[in-house]
Amino acid sequence: MKKILFLIIIISVSMHGYAQDELNNKNKPIQSKNLDNKEAVPPTEDAPKADDPTIPKEPVTLKINPDELFNNNVLYKREANVPGIFYRRNEYLGGFVTKSITSTIRYRDAAFVDGDKIKVYLNDKVIEPEVSLDGEFKGFKITLVKxxxxxDFEALNEGSASPNTAEFQVYDDQGVAIESSQWNVGKGYKAVIILYKE
Incomplete structure (x- = not known):
């Protein structure tokens, strides 16, 4: 019985040692067969240049009447005529012309972080159902249509200190700032920016 047990132990040890030998082999890289066949590399997009963007001195802007824009009662809540309260209204942040293929939009709480939340729309379709604003920039990139x-940035609440405040930045696909500003809107109201792609 001892001989059989001894034989099993010897065989297991020798198989274990043989299996470990595979790890000692060095990897050999695979050579490419055809070095002349190179695929085209798409252009890279540049990240935003700085946290404090410099806006071009004379950006090309759109002439849009905000009253006509906010006239649609289905999309925009009516302004509340409350004396001394300026933020119970929709806010037009501007319209800008660009040749950019994509655009990066970034935002954060403009004042102290107090729990502000927003919903983000692109051409009246929700793309971010709920975003909590904090001290760090968050955002998204969109492919611009012609x-x-x-x-639209809709205020879902006003946090612990009214109104819903945010700093936002808009960049083109070269990382150059198109616009940088702030919004101050009440719950249910929207801040709107329009990018017109030529």
Whole structure:
């Protein structure tokens, strides 16, 4: 019985040692067969240049009447005529012309972080159902369609200190700032920016 047990132990040890030998082999890289066949590399997009963007001195802007834009009662809540309260209204942040293929939009709480939340729309379709604003920039990148690209930021609340405040930045695909500003809107109201792709 001892001989059989001894034989099993010897065989197991020798098989274990043989299996470990595979790890000692060095990897050999695979050579490419055809070095002349190179695929085209798409252009890289540049990240935003700085946290404090410099806006071009004379950006090309759109002439849009905000009253006509906010006239649609289905999309926009009516302004509340409350004396001394300026933020119970929709806010037009501007319209800008660009040749950019994509655009990066970034936002954060403009004042102290107090729990502000927003919903983001692109051409009246929800793309971010709920975003909590904090001290760090968050955002998204969109592919611009030819013509109007309307971005709405709806205030879901006003946090612990009214109104819903945010700093936002808009960049083109070269990382150059198109616009940088702030919004101050009440719950249910929207801040709107329009990018027009030529």
């Amino acid at each position: 013509g109007i690209n309307k971005i």
